[in-house]
Amino acid sequence: MTDARSRILATLARADDLDAVLTGFDLDRLMRAFDGPLLARDRRAELAALLCLDRARDLSAAVLADVVHAMRSLRNRGTFSGSIRGVFDSLEGEEFRDFKYLLNATGDRHDLEHVVFERLTFVDRHHVLRRIREEAAGLEHHELRILSDIDDTVKAMLHDRRFVRGSVYPGVVAFLRELDDGAAAEPGRPGDLTFVTARPEGPRDLIAQYTRDALEPLGLPPHTVLGGSFLNIATKASIAARKLQNFEHERQLFPECRYVFVGDSGQADPQVGAAMVARAPEFVARVLIHDVTGVAADRRERWSQQGVSTFQTYSGAARIAHGLGLVSEAGVARVHAAVLEGLDSDVVKPGHRDALVATAEREVQAA
Structure with a gap:
């Protein structure tokens, strides 16, 4: 039997x-x-x-x-x-x-x-x-994949003193959605958005799962998270090395795709992005860096020549993406509306709201 x-x-x-x-x-x-x-x-x-x-x-x-x-x-x-x-x-x-x-x-x-x-x-x-x-x-068209950092890119965590720590940046969710909807071959398809972070996965994946759980209620497009290890959080160089390794893995797994990398100016992301462009210029559409440290004009210009653009609000990020053909004009307007709505809330620390609104208005109108 x-x-x-x-x-x-x-x-x-x-x-x-x-x-x-x-x-x-x-x-x-x-x-x-x-x-x-x-x-x-x-x-x-x-x-x-x-x-x-x-x-x-x-x-x-x-x-x-x-x-x-x-x-x-x-x-x-x-x-x-x-x-x-x-x-x-x-x-x-x-x-x-x-x-x-x-x-x-x-x-x-x-x-x-x-x-x-x-x-x-x-x-x-x-x-x-x-x-x-x-x-x-055998594929004729390069689809778009989005690689995004988390700390000081999606949430104010380390270097940004303008926002309440842990708060979600106004307009970031709308921006990532517009990127996903506007340039992906199949908008909303699971797996187009990947968060690359130096945060360690931790024992039994507990820290990485905590990160995933924290992202879940934000209304983001379907996504995955590539993390680091405790050995990768000691220095900026080790953080950069881990993020570059994540990018290389992504490029090998999705060689049919182009990439947009969204990071911040606080933890080696500009250097990581420039290295991505240098290694595979045909794969990287642009690197977008959220300026949370007040980057000097000459440095912004130098980064721009390396394929790295900076922005201060997600209205600016949307305008840059529009210039690359990745977000529609209507999409820019939706992101800008989300930015203004978010700035009119308690996530902004006292004394910063007016300057941020003025910056968003200036960036959304930039050529």
Whole structure:
């Protein structure tokens, strides 16, 4: 008499429409069931092989992304790695692209970057990255991806004394939405917006998950978070190195895309952005730096020659993006309205509101 797990494997192996069977199914629970109770044998490798190798071509990108995410508890690196390689080999064209974006928007650390650069073996990683390059080579248009810092870019945290600490900058959410809606091939598609930060992930991903949870209620487009480690927060140089590594990973995972990097003047972001442009000018549309430290005019000019633009309010960021063809004129107006609304609130410290409003009005009218 066969046990329940053997019967499930047999049923899945012969199901006529396996994709329909697994759509909406609790794959996390299914994977846990194959871990086995108490002393029972762990059979997750068999389930992974069935779904990722034997029947991967019968499954949609959405179901495969859910399968891969459910496999995150697998500790055998060879089993996990070979299964992921099988998924990438089973897909092509739009399904291949959709799988990447869906896996990149899981809402936790087990996203595309983590899977490829931390869970695959050396050989399988190079194979998967080659498959990504092959699929990207057939695409005619460079889609836009948005890379954004968090501290002093989305929230006033370290260097900005004009706003209440921890407050969300007026207009930043509207700006990121306009970038996502205005220049992405598929507005609102999961995975187009990535936050790159030097914040450490922490034990069991607790700090990074805290960061994700803090971003969740802001109304941002679907996004993922690439973090750092405790070793990367000691100096500006180490912070910059981690952010550049995140960019290099992004570029390898999405070689078909162009990038806009949004950062601030407080923690090496201008240098990171200039290095991005120098390394891959064809991939970086522009670097936008939120000036929270009062950057001198000569330095702003020098940065501009390196592909780095500065702004003081998100009205200015929207105007710059409009000049690059990334945000519509109507989008600029929506961002500016959001900026003015935010400045008329208690997130602004006393004595700064009038100057900020004047700056926003000046920046939104800039040529």
